[in-house]
Amino acid sequence: MKKISKALISSLVLLCSGASLPLLAVTNELQTSSPQKIVSADGSLTEIVYALEQQFLLVGVDTTSGYPLDATKLPQIGYKRNISAEGVLSLAPQVLIATQDSGPDKILKQIEEAGVIIKKYSAKPELNVVKEKITGVAKLLNVEAQGAALWAKVESEVKQAQQTLKDVKTPVKVMFVLSAKSGSPLVSGDETMADAIIKLAGGINAAQGFSSYKPMSAESIIAAAPDIILMMDRGGDHSASSDIFEQPGFKLTPAAQNKRLVVMDGMLMLGFGPRVGLAVERLVAAFYPQLALANNETKQVNE
């Protein structure tokens, strides 16, 4: 019995080392040339690879990679915070691109030990980080010029969208509601992607005094008095947003009185990828419709 198990273990060890050997060899090669196969464990990074037109290098993505639609047809490695080592290794990538919140760390370590290079980028919702991610991925894929061009485009889009904001005298108070299905609604506080994008689009987060996503009582929602309710579009799931103003609490907010509900695709709004400019532009237009009108008028006058 003992002998058999020993033999088993040694053959397993052999197998494992055998599997990782070719990968190790590839790793050494990588120092000189760009990788041929990459796996992305973050939706915004996948978007960047596509924006750089290097998608033919992708051999696998995680479940947060929903844009562009083509990305969803690639082999799946699972949810970004719960990826499996063997799933990634079976795709035999040279590089795994991930963000700080991808994981679990133990699994990432196993993948690294098997010879896959792991490139981790910050997961903070900041424009700097978008730049870091774009230039980082471009450098990795040896397309630095395209990377610089992409960042310049994103940056100018954001700047252009924010241009109109200088005329705003009283910023709107926006409340991001993650879910309002049962009990007290889940609302986004400080230090969230939603908080960051609201600020970028010239709004104020109406939910102050707590961080992350927390249940907020109906009464506190009234006290916060949001001008606009912001929600994610859940692809056909209208249950979440359609009757939000019927709920206690929301019913008595300025947002409900003026029927101001903004619904946007989750990955577009909170992804902090190459589409962040578009997200800011759309949110600014939704937050301040009067600005767009004023702009059009001045344009017409100029013409």
Add this chain to the structure above:
Amino acid sequence: MSDTSQVQSSYRELKVKWSFVFLALALLLSLLLSVGIGPMQISLLDSLSVIVAKTGLIEMQVSGVMENIVASIRLPRAVLAVFVGSVLAVCGAAMQGLFRNPLADPGLIGVTGGASLAAVLMIVLGGTTFSFLFAIFGAYTLMIAAFVGAFLTTMLVAKVATTQFGTSITSMLLAGIAIGIVTGAAVGLLTFTADDAQLRTLTFWSMGSLGGATWSTVLAAGSLIAIPLICLPLHAKNLNALLLGESEARHLGINVETVKRQIITLTAIGVGASVAVAGMIGFVGLIVPHIVRLVLGPDHRYLLTASAALGALFLLVADMISRTIIAPAELPIGLITTIIGGPFFIAMVVYRARSNSL
């Protein structure tokens, strides 16, 4: 000899009487308090004036926002707390009597397992597979599903445990545990496929909240909850007899099978409705009857009613804490009941083990 027993029984009756007076006063006080306290700064006097104005006793001018907050947010929430707290406690007491086990809990017969499976199904697959349900029932879909899930699972547990010789309590216990494991596995499977927003929703659902309270949910859940609240205390004498043992109860002329079936159905209705409307709120059904037993003894004639009152009081206070302690955010009420209930329960177990009465 008969003198001392008479003295004892009159002492007992006095104790019962005063306990009920105390409970009624405390309940009234905390109802008023919970209408007066909240994240919005409204004085107790103002809140009371809203209620007085609403009932039309005195013509009074109150501000619109204040009226709305008190009348359509605080008041339904407080009333829901009373309903849910009392029914959880009364069902807990009935379960403990039926199973003749101090650790029995409505969760044992599959109510909570079935409700949570149905609720998680709606949270995770509500946008895709079950979107037609949302089209029909709108915002009430989750509640309706949870109630139906709770009821069906309990009936399944009862069915498994019933043979031609009647419903065996032991089989019921085992079937309940087994079905609880199966529903737990299904919930795990759904959790695995859930996305970020769904994960957060179902995590917080499993900690309970009275935040969804509106007059229409209070009316819907309340009318269901009222059934066990009224009917379970009517079984007090049957439960007392069952404490002696099933065959003894049968000899006393009680139709044990009918009593069992009725108590189980009533519990499924009551706990199912409360889980549907407020999520999982643990420990109320376990700890409240124990406290009452400690003070008033095991006689179900007082135990059931007093448990209902104390359960309502407990949940009202817990909800006040839930709403205010980390405002504007809300601490899930299930956490508060377990934080208070856990240590208390341990203390009680230690006390009873020492005095050899467990």
